[in-house]
Amino acid sequence: MTSSVLRWLFYLLLAGLLVCTARLLHQGPSIKYDLLSLLPQTGSNAVVAEASRRFTTQDGNQLLYVLSASEQAPLLSAAGEVLERMQQVSALEVETPSRRAEAFLNYTHALAAYRFTLLHDEQRRYLAETKERTLVLQRQRELYRPGAGALLTSPAEDPLGLFDRYVQGAAVMPENVQAQGDLLLLETAGASYALISARVIPGAFDLTAQQQVLALDDALNTALETDYPGVTLRKAGIVFHAGLAAAQAKKEVSIIALGSALGIIALFSLAFGSGRPLLLTLGSILFGCTSAALITLSIFRELHLLTLVFGASLIGVAVDYALHALTRADARGRSDLSALMPGLVLALLTSLIGFGSLLQAPVPGLQQMALFSMLGLIGAWLFVVVLFPHVTISARPPWPPLQKFARVPDGLAGRSHARTAMLAALALLAGAGLWQVQTVSDLRIFHQADDALLEDQASIDALLPSHSANQFYLVRGASVEQVLQRAEALNTKLRPLRGEAVNTVLNPADHLPSLRQQRENRDLLSAGVYRQGGAADQLLQQLGFDNTAIKELREQVATQPALTAENWLRFAPPQLGQLLLGEFNGSYYAAIRLSGISDIEPLAAVARPLPWLEFVDTVADISSDLQQRQNNALVQLGIAYLLIGLALGARYRRARALLLLCAPLLSSVATIAVLGLAGQPLTLFHVFGLFLVLGLGMDYSIFRHEAGPQREECMFAIMLSMATSALSFGLLALSDTPMISAFGLTVLLGSIGNWLLLPLAVTTPSTSNQ
């Protein structure tokens, strides 16, 4: 590759960056913090994806504060203060009982037009089992009880109160929760609770909203601790998890960036004794990062924060190019890259192969990270090969102890007994560690939720079980009618499990009976309590209604139209309407949600014999998906080794070149063994880390192999590269996010292993000569 071609490539990249910058200035850059977007899509099943999307949108933007105290007076005062402070937060829309009541009233008014077709299972049984005289008497007792309250519907329209009882079953608020003013209260044997819920208007993943909510939370905790020591505040909502995760990620970015920068500055000061090499190296990294950020943003339109965390560290690999160029100064003090160029090209190529393998990972965040790293490497590489030869490096001799440290691997490998001891130690390590390796594919490797939040969530779930967004049923049918009929049939099967495996079931058929069921309901009423002289007639006569009104009512019952899904969806509350998922590839689907799940197995067992029913467990699905991807990733790692081996064969045209693969291979084995001995289970992210170990190890091997007479300068550059990698990835290993920590630890161990094992695998001509 000639220098003019490289120059043109560099100019092309600059031009591309200008275009990207202009585009981004027009669009506005966007940083994404949503951890869920990193999760593998279970989108092979579009229905599950749609149901999950609906549940997450509906539930995910809600937040709930639960205050508890042994006495009601301080509870009410504290809850009043919490409510007032929440109402001052612009990102929140507080849901007061009056708002809920109004929505519920509108729903019942719309339903009233179909009241003679709507009955619950229990009502049908009750009508069938109860004598008409008893039905009349019970209704009379209701009407004459002083606390019966205002009539929702006229006895002329609903004489036996069947519709009133039907809509009570559709109440949005749990039965044990009572409204008092703007608060919802709940009493248990030992405590009183006040519940205040709100909707996060811009969404739970909006950074500004998260900051506002976290600030509110801090203020509430402080206020309650000071003024209401007997009142406990618990909270639930994705916004809290997302807010804490974003704050943690931002903190980690700052620590890693600062730690890496300080480490590199210290290293360069000791290694080169002047500021210019550092500035040049930082320039190459900065150029690489900027190129990667601009182009990735242009392609993906938004950059995930974790891409920046991972990607910025991966670009630390790019420091290799600068370091090797800096150690090859000519008589004028400028980089002479003529001898180094084949190694630089091959090093870039093998790194691109390694990172390119990550592109196949069907996890959106990792694809973005792989592209970011590849672009960053290309940018930094072009910066080094085009600009470095034209700049005076002004390096001074390195700090002697650092030079001595760079000779450690050769020192070990140079003594036969030490070499034997190393190989024996490696074999022992592999033997002891590999058989202890366990694999894990758990969703928790993506995000470890805050313990206090989980504890709050568990307490709130015990008090008010919420519908799970992760476990639900999907009912399939050839039409909406068939879906509803099947959902009705499912109720019978689930009844024995209620109170055992599951607390409550939110079934759309309980709120929108199938047309067949509605016809049966109407016929049951028409031929039963609403027949001429039946219970309804008797009661209406006793209440003073005239015969005309009574006759009109009977006619209404006989002719009332059924409620269709289309009409119901026009006025159904969102939490009910979302259950009808619509048509997918010619079939119709509905979701049935569950709350208070205590045992998954019997729930899953219900679905097994029914071809039209699927029990969805997205947590288990994702874990299973991760396991499969982990296995695939190991296979792809093998393929990457193979491709790099072919590239080496093409470059060196002899089988011995394949020995260059030994350093990363042995280092990877040692890394896995150490993880096994440490009891850390192998995850997908450890495997992704091994890709980087391969990339780094190949850089070291190729540069050492190509070093020729300048082996010592090369090993010095490799030591500096290892040290910077260990520094940045070592800091990643300290992350609280399991996947970042796994990745960082793997690369930390792997890069040290690469360095130590390098002379064992790669004997340069000079070494051989010696």
Added chain:
Amino acid sequence: MRLGIPCLLALILTPLYGLSDEPPANASHKSLTTVTAETREIVAARLRNQAVIAGEFRQSRTDAKLPRPLESNGHFVFWRDQGVHWATTSPLTQQTVYRPDTTWQMDDGPASARELRSRSDDIFRDVLLNVLSFDEAQLATEFESRWQVSDNGNWQLSLVPLRGHLARAIQTVELRGDENINRIEIADTRGGALLLEFHAQHSEFTITAETCEQLFLYSAQQCQTKLTP
């Protein structure tokens, strides 16, 4: 019994103007101030001793959706801080127990008791217990109070819910009486009304362990605690 209602009257009027140094705004205020000042002295002492009020009621529910009012009769026992036993005897028989914590329905004696969890029953229970026991603090947090008095000494107190679930269900609660509360009228926000008229009120009713269990459905142990001075 002629004691309970004057007590209520005194308590109702006291927070409104009786303790105020401001001169009354109109003539009726002036006349009521005189009445209250006199009544308070008598009633306050009696009230301390009157834990129970019993009597008969006539109930009438009107609703735009009904062709005629639903009228019923019966008797009641109010036991301060413990609840109200409400027994309808005509046109049907049923008993309802409004306790501070729960509401119970008995169609056929204590064995048939079942807890009522309807919101309208809860609202009625809160209003009835607060009004009959005249929990001043509670009433002030829930209602805006307005009173009127006629020259013949009859008085009327209007309670308008301030906010929340009461305001959504109830438009006004009106109490009327002379030396007793003679009627309570609760107008709901949907145009209906519940009228309760009281007569033959007395305070000679004694709560025994048996009546405590039978009428108010407390357990024997609870009754023992409640009846122990």
